[in-house]
Amino acid sequence: MEIATERAASPPTVGGVKVLGLHKSYGKHAVLHDVNLDMAEGEVVSIIGPSGAGKSTFLRCLNYLEVPTAGTITIGDTTVDAGARRPDRASLDRLRRVTGMVFQNFNLFPHLTVLENITLPQMKVLGRSREEANAVADSLLNRVGLAAKSDQHPSRLSGGQQQRIAIARALALSPKVMLFDEPTSALDPELGLEVLAVMRDLADEGMTMIVVTHEMHFARDVSDRVMVMADGRVLELGPSEQVMTAPTHERTKKFLRAVLDR
Amino acid sequence: MPFLDQWISWLPALSPGLGVSLTLTGLCLLFGMPFGLLLALILEGPVKPLRIAALVVVEVGRGAPALVLLYLLYFGLPEGGVTLSAFATGVISLSWTTGAYASELFRSGLAAVPAGQREAAVTSGLRGWSGFRYIILPQAIRISTPPLASLGVTIFQTSSLAFVIAVPELMSKAYALGSITFEYLSVFALTSVLYGSITLVALAFVRLAEQRLSRHL
Numbered sequence: 112m113e114i115a116t117e118r119a120a121s122p123p124t125v126g127g128v129k130v131l132g133l134h135k136s137y138g139k140h141a142v143l144h145d146v147n148l149d150m151a152e153g154e155v156v157s158i159i160g161p162s163g164a165g166k167s168t169f170l171r172c173l174n175y176l177e178v179p180t181a182g183t184i185t186i187g188d189t190t191v192d193a194g195a196r197r198p199d200r201a202s203l204d205r206l207r208r209v210t211g212m213v214f215q216n217f218n219l220f221p222h223l224t225v226l227e228n229i230t231l232p233q234m235k236v237l238g239r240s241r242e243e244a245n246a247v248a249d250s251l252l253n254r255v256g257l258a259a260k261s262d263q264h265p266s267r268l269s270g271g272q273q274q275r276i277a278i279a280r281a282l283a284l285s286p287k288v289m290l291f292d293e294p295t296s297a298l299d300p301e302l303g304l305e306v307l308a309v310m311r312d313l314a315d316e317g318m319t320m321i322v323v324t325h326e327m328h329f330a331r332d333v334s335d336r337v338m339v340m341a342d343g344r345v346l347e348l349g350p351s352e353q354v355m356t357a358p359t360h361e362r363t364k365k366f367l368r369a370v371l372d373r
Numbered sequence: 374m375p376f377l378d379q380w381i382s383w384l385p386a387l388s389p390g391l392g393v394s395l396t397l398t399g400l401c402l403l404f405g406m407p408f409g410l411l412l413a414l415i416l417e418g419p420v421k422p423l424r425i426a427a428l429v430v431v432e433v434g435r436g437a438p439a440l441v442l443l444y445l446l447y448f449g450l451p452e453g454g455v456t457l458s459a460f461a462t463g464v465i466s467l468s469w470t471t472g473a474y475a476s477e478l479f480r481s482g483l484a485a486v487p488a489g490q491r492e493a494a495v496t497s498g499l500r501g502w503s504g505f506r507y508i509i510l511p512q513a514i515r516i517s518t519p520p521l522a523s524l525g526v527t528i529f530q531t532s533s534l535a536f537v538i539a540v541p542e543l544m545s546k547a548y549a550l551g552s553i554t555f556e557y558l559s560v561f562a563l564t565s566v567l568y569g570s571i572t573l574v575a576l577a578f579v580r581l582a583e584q585r586l587s588r589h590l
Contacts, residue, residue: 176492207496218493221589222511231507236498264589284498 126152126187127319128173128288133182133193135165135172142168143179143343152287153317157330157351160340161366166323169340170290173321174210175203186210187287208236211281215293217273219265225252225276226261229283236284244283251279255309271302275309289313291322327370331355339363380563383550390546391567397463397542398529405468405528406521409475416476417483427476434473439531442466447538463535471528475521482517483509515586522579526572533568543567
């Protein structure tokens, strides 16, 4: 898509993501402090940081798998205000409709075939006919290179294949933003590469993506910006090259040394 | 082997009883399993008064021995102005027992579906009933099927208790035959062979089903 070439330069638009003052606490224990993020449509942001930093919690707040304590989330033209009472069903549905989620453990539906995994949500949620849903699924399976597996059950596939199917399942609902929660952490390095390749293609096509990851090469090479989190706070957020090679924060330097020098 | 000839000559007298036992069991599973699923759904559901009612039904059904429930309904229903045949009473009573135990098996099946499945359903837009119906329930039923099938076998054996309220099932036929021939030992040996062979065949099917169903989980 044409957006890809100019996305880094374009200002935040209606198609992007805007998170303001996001807080999350469990009782008295705060896990996210005032997290802000402003993304243009087509932008890719990687979130890195030590475990327990709140990266996944932040990501899961964006589609309300975790309920934030305060803050507002805007994705596309849908805004949800966490400060108010629990948002109504309709706004949550809209928020989830515009976000696609990819989990660390794939979470494919094991009782359905690969094809059914991709077609069932389309038919039940978007009301597409079986023919339409099949056509969408076929083209997505081609895109992730797994057209031959459509009649298999997920348990017969490798982890890398399952994760690619999971990406196809999420894309089938035409999300505006794709959320990736450590998509390669459960995979051995070789299988992780095939998943990263699919994600790289997706980024090149102009998909807006937020990726929680430990893949430092992906963070530096594919994402436009990198957000570093520790202890529930954003340490820094900037162009990937700059954050990865010349971080300003001491904690970031320490973290990057630990992951890059191994 | 003289006892074999004797057993074969007894089969015509016992087989109607076996038929009644199997019918009784079949009906109890037919009514009891859906009833158990319904109870499980209510117990997991949000409506508190219904939940309490279902809890009472389940705890009585599991707490009272099947024999006690049979007597309770057999003598209790007529007191309440409901007169049913012994067979119908047997079906209701054993369906209650079946439903009570089945509800716990369905609930543990539901609990065994990984949390990630619910999250994947919700993020795929399948929330509420459609997520439950298409994603959670089918997996829960697959997980619950082997123990439910074992429960079915247990209910078949428990159906012999219906003998006490004069349902003409296998046990009562065996008892009648014993009182005519006075060969109680031999009659009940044959009876246990009949119960046992059906049970073992059924359990073999359970194992087969177990393998098939766990293939994709």
